[in-house]
Amino acid sequence: MSTSVHTLASGLQAGNVIPFLGPRMLALCDGPDVPATPGALAQIMTAKVSVPHKIRNRLTQAAQFIENFKHRKSVVSLMNDAFAATPAPSALHRALAASGAGLFVDSWYDDTFAAALAEARPGGNWAQVQGLSQSEHFGQWFGAYDAHGLPLAEVPAAGTLLYKPIGSHAPGANYLVSDSDYVEVLTEIDIQTPIPPAVQAWRSGRSFLFLGCRFDDQLTRSFARQIMKRSSGTHWAVLPDEPTRMEARFLDEQQITRIAMPLAMFADELVSALQPALAA
Missing domain, CATH: 3.40.50.1220 (TPP-binding domain)
Known part of the structure; x- marks a missing residue:
């Protein structure tokens, strides 16, 4: 060592x-799994809400689009779902x-x-x-x-x-x-x-x-x-x-x-x- x-x-x-x-x-x-990179989190969010293709893997831009065209509450709800589980x-x-x-x-x-x-x-x-x-x-x-x-x-x-x-x-x-x-x-x-x-x-x-x-x-x-x-x-x-x-x-x-x-x-x-x- x-x-x-x-x-x-x-x-x-x-x-x-x-x-x-x-x-x-x-x-x-060990599980349960939660997103472990900004890209993985962006994919989870954009699988539930449609955003322009060019920003689908860009977390901050995708979140901004959802906030603008849905509501801030939609962003919070998606984030809550993504991190609802706690890995051991x-x-x-x-x-x-x-x-x-x-x-x-x-x-x-x-x-x-x-x-x-x-x-x-x-x-x-x-x-x-x-x-x-x-x-x-x-x-x-x-x-x-x-x-x-x-x-x-x-x-x-x-x-x-x-x-x-x-x-x-x-x-x-x-x-x-x-x-x-x-x-x-x-x-x-x-x-x-x-x-x-x-x-x-x-x-x-x-x-x-x-x-x-x-x-x-x-x-x-x-x-x-x-x-x-x-x-x-x-x-x-x-x-x-x-x-x-x-x-x-x-x-x-x-x-x-x-x-x-x-x-x-x-x-x-x-x-x-x-x-x-x-x-x-």
């Missing part, structure tokens, strides 16, 4: 490393949830990691904060919920926090998914308005570990860049596939070290490295 994995495990236990989870984490889970958390989900990390960033809509936190921390000493669509919550950029799904008046300044920047299925069916959703957020994200102050405080001086993420489109790069702002200068990303030119530039710009190994293999090593501390 590599020294770097042990170093990451120690950083996680000490709360110095923030896990940043992407949709490809779902590949580690993998061993890596469970190990991370039980680790010493104080902030988790989950950049997909499924409820898998929230289920892992509920299992690892039955006392309910964690909260969730989700990005909100301006079309439904004008002027409010994020909403907070306790471990039981009840709304909170504000994001807790202390305790474990699950941050879902593009929303989530549960508990509030909040989704950033259409072009207009993202335009609103990206207009403000440079000055950090959509990012909760508690998240900004947590990331200060800490490192990020990207798991199940790709940076091959502008949206994912923009969100990751702004969420990482004012953190440390040392980060890692498990990327088994050769990065695209723009990904490579992003990794270099953000001082992210690529770990070139399959996610499943890395997961086995990290879970094993975390196990002694979790058993203590």
